[in-house]
Amino acid sequence: MDQHGHESVMDNLGILVIDCQNDFCEGGSLAVPHAERAIAQINALRRVVPRDKVSLVVTTADYHPPRHVSFAATHGDAVAPFTTIQVPARRSDDAEVQRPAHEQILWPQHCVAGTKGADLHPALELDGAELLFHKGVEEHVDAYSAFFDNTRTLHTGLHDVLSSHKVTRLVCVGIATDVCVYETVKHALELGYQVLVVTECCAAVSEENARAALADMQARGAIVVPDANALVQTI
Numbered sequence: 567m568d569q570h571g572h573e574s575v576m577d578n579l580g581i582l583v584i585d586c587q588n589d590f591c592e593g594g595s596l597a598v599p600h601a602e603r604a605i606a607q608i609n610a611l612r613r614v615v616p617r618d619k620v621s622l623v624v625t626t627a628d629y630h631p632p633r634h635v636s637f638a639a640t641h642g643d644a645v646a647p648f649t650t651i652q653v654p655a656r657r658s659d660d661a662e663v664q665r666p667a668h669e670q671i672l673w674p675q676h677c678v679a680g681t682k683g684a685d686l687h688p689a690l691e692l693d694g695a696e697l698l699f700h701k702g703v704e705e706h707v708d709a710y711s712a713f714f715d716n717t718r719t720l721h722t723g724l725h726d727v728l729s730s731h732k733v734t735r736l737v738c739v740g741i742a743t744d745v746c747v748y749e750t751v752k753h754a755l756e757l758g759y760q761v762l763v764v765t766e767c768c769a770a771v772s773e774e775n776a777r778a779a780l781a782d783m784q785a786r787g788a789i790v791v792p793d794a795n796a797l798v799q800t801i
């Protein structure tokens with residue numbers, strides 16, 4: 567609250583640090599170019615935006631069972647990573663919902679729950695108050711977005727967590743610009759958040775796809791800024 571009893575403009579700000587995990591960094595099974603540079607920029611952003619001005623910081627982590635649907639190896643030796651398969655319709659693991667058939671890109675095995683590859687990268691500076699949020703935990707469906715599974719059938723629960731902290735504006739950073747950041751931003755916009763994306767704090771699987779993804783995020787209403795200093799001027 568300020569002296570007039572209004573909430574400070576930053577009181578409702580959340581930061582979503584997406585998938586800054588060992589397997590997505592150099593030496594990992596699904597290394598993304600310049601991931602460490604993005605992590606260094608996220609650290610810089612955290613220093614520029616004071617912690618007491620932020621309602622909640624969430625670190626997300628891709629966190630898969632060993633035979634996850636998104637792993638090429640799950641589908642046999644003849645199936646190569648980076649091909650696309652059709653996943654048949656089936657009930658969720660808790661049998662509560664029916665998920666539709668959908669396409670899934672296959673990846674090398676990555677971010678298996680409980681392994682070092684799934685840990686947050688040690689260069690990511692944390693203050694201990696962040697909430698760690700696992701996604702992609704169900705065996706038969708992937709979750710690029712931190713808000714929904716890839717069939718958009720079930721909420722992950724993140725929206726409830728952010729709402730309970732009164733977060734209405736969300737800074738999205740992390741890995742990868744063209745995959746999990748992109749899908750998370752689209753869903754955040756759909757859910758009514760004001761979304762800010764800081765490009766230097768993101769790293770892309772494909773630079774070409776990232777350019778298209780960022781343009782689409784902007785077209786859908788996201789505010790895209792180059793770096794932490796530009797972000798501070800915006801908020």
Ligand SMILES: [Zn+2]
Nearest residue numbers: 628636677702
């Ligand atoms: Zn994954």
